[in-house]
Amino acid sequence: MSITAKEIANALGLSPSAVSLALNNKPGVSEETKNTVLEYAEKHGFVFKKYDMSQNKKLNILFIIHQEYSLALDYHNISLEMLDGISEVCQNHHCILNSQTIKSDEDSIRNCIENLRLNPVDGILILGTSIQKETVKRFLSLNIPLVLLDSSLDSVDCSRICINNIQGSYHATDYLIQMRHSQPGYLCSNIRLNNFEERRLGFKEALHDHGLSYSRSIIHELSPSIDGAFADFMEILEQNQDLADCYFADNDLIAIGVIRALQAKGINVPEDVGIIGFDNINLCRILQPSLSSIAFSRKYLGQLAIYQLLYHIQNPNQPHIKIAIDTKLIKRFSI
Numbered sequence: 008m009s010i011t012a013k014e015i016a017n018a019l020g021l022s023p024s025a026v027s028l029a030l031n032n033k034p035g036v037s038e039e040t041k042n043t044v045l046e047y048a049e050k051h052g053f054v055f056k057k058y059d060m061s062q063n064k065k066l067n068i069l070f071i072i073h074q075e076y077s078l079a080l081d082y083h084n085i086s087l088e089m090l091d092g093i094s095e096v097c098q099n100h101h102c103i104l105n106s107q108t109i110k111s112d113e114d115s116i117r118n119c120i121e122n123l124r125l126n127p128v129d130g131i132l133i134l135g136t137s138i139q140k141e142t143v144k145r146f147l148s149l150n151i152p153l154v155l156l157d158s159s160l161d162s163v164d165c166s167r168i169c170i171n172n173i174q175g176s177y178h179a180t181d182y183l184i185q186m187r188h189s190q191p192g193y194l195c196s197n198i199r200l201n202n203f204e205e206r207r208l209g210f211k212e213a214l215h216d217h218g219l220s221y222s223r224s225i226i227h228e229l230s231p232s233i234d235g236a237f238a239d240f241m242e243i244l245e246q247n248q249d250l251a252d253c254y255f256a257d258n259d260l261i262a263i264g265v266i267r268a269l270q271a272k273g274i275n276v277p278e279d280v281g282i283i284g285f286d287n288i289n290l291c292r293i294l295q296p297s298l299s300s301i302a303f304s305r306k307y308l309g310q311l312a313i314y315q316l317l318y319h320i321q322n323p324n325q326p327h328i329k330i331a332i333d334t335k336l337i338k339r340f341s342i
Contacts (some may be wrong), residue, residue: 010051013303015030019047030325031266034127035149037127041150045324066102066129066320068093068313071119071146075111075137086134089156092309093132100317116142123149130316132156138177152319156312159201159329166319166327168312172202173332175301176209176255179283182299183253184217186342187281192225192251194236195257202229206285210255225251229261236264244272253281253342259288259300266294266341281342297339 021040029044030053036044064075070093072086090106097104106129109115121189122147124132131151135143135158143163146153159169183191193210196203211221226246229239235256256262266276274280276296284291287302311330319325 010048010053012053014052015044015053015146017049019043025226032150032320034124034153035152038148038150047114049324058289066100066317067121068097068104068132068185068316069128070101070104070106071131071133072106073111073133073135073138073142074108074163088305089134089309091311092306093313096307096310096313097315098340102317109138111137115236116145120145120149123151127151130154130320132312132316136202137158151318154312154316154319154322156308158203159205159331161329162314164284164327166315167329168206168308168315169201169329169331170303170308171331171333172205173209173212174331175285175303175336176206177213177274178209178334178336179255179285179299179301180210180213181216182336182338183281183283183342184213184219187253189252190214190219190224191205192227192254193219194254194256194265195226195228196231196257196261197228206255206257225249231258231261233267238260238264239270240265240268244274250274250280253277254283256282256284259284259286261293261342262298262300263290265292266298277340277342282340288335291337291339294341299339300337300342301334301335303334308332 012030013023021044025036025040026044029041030048070100095102098163107119109119128151131146131153131155133146134156138158140162143155143160143165147164153165155163155165155167157169159167180191206306214224215220216341227240227243229236254265258264262282266282269276269280275301277281284298284300287300291298291300311332315328
């Protein structure tokens, strides 16, 4: 016969309500108390009850869009596509979904956390492309199941659903080398997000596999926006700096800005310079020439994240996981 919650409370000298909160992974008890209760319960054969998704009770899910660098990402389109996948799963499982955008400043983060303490939800999704580990840990202190999207931070105690950035940049660089028979250059963002650092690794790995040295690549650090990259690259062109025959860009915004700068100086793409971007935003299709880019499904990213969150709500004691979804090279006319 398994131990009861009341017996756990008596054995540990805790109130029945504190034990109930700990066993059900609810806010209101410290992490230390929660771990003590869970360890004692598991050791003495307590039977954990899974949440039944068929019950009438609806789960409240909060999707937080953490926005730090307004120049680095098209947050609106990215979050809408992810939200589409999240909403679809929430509707199928009768969950109540709300979304909130927060800045990276202290006031915005503190207000969001305090509101969650006063009005706790059943689960949190955070779109944290540029989020810092310290910020994630502050949300984790709420003891609410949490899943992080578009971030591969390995130093946080939650599940992460992210992009296989290394694979994507590797494929882009490999394709450039095969098509152009020359060493690619790198259009590098001057704001270094985790995603961009991983894309640099894929670029380096592809060069290495072709017997090329990263140190010999022509690298330009540019603002990660269309207007910023255009202005930065116009300055490079006016200074008559050396150009590579082809480039991999950290994102499509940089690639588009560079193409416009090249065209403004009478340099043809792809005849004179070839370019591949990353993210496959809508502008890639209508640009002249259309931009080759690395694509991934943001809707699928959202679906995976909400499914994983629901799993953690049902199974609070299971280990966290990291899932990286693969990418695909969309070949257009910039190569």
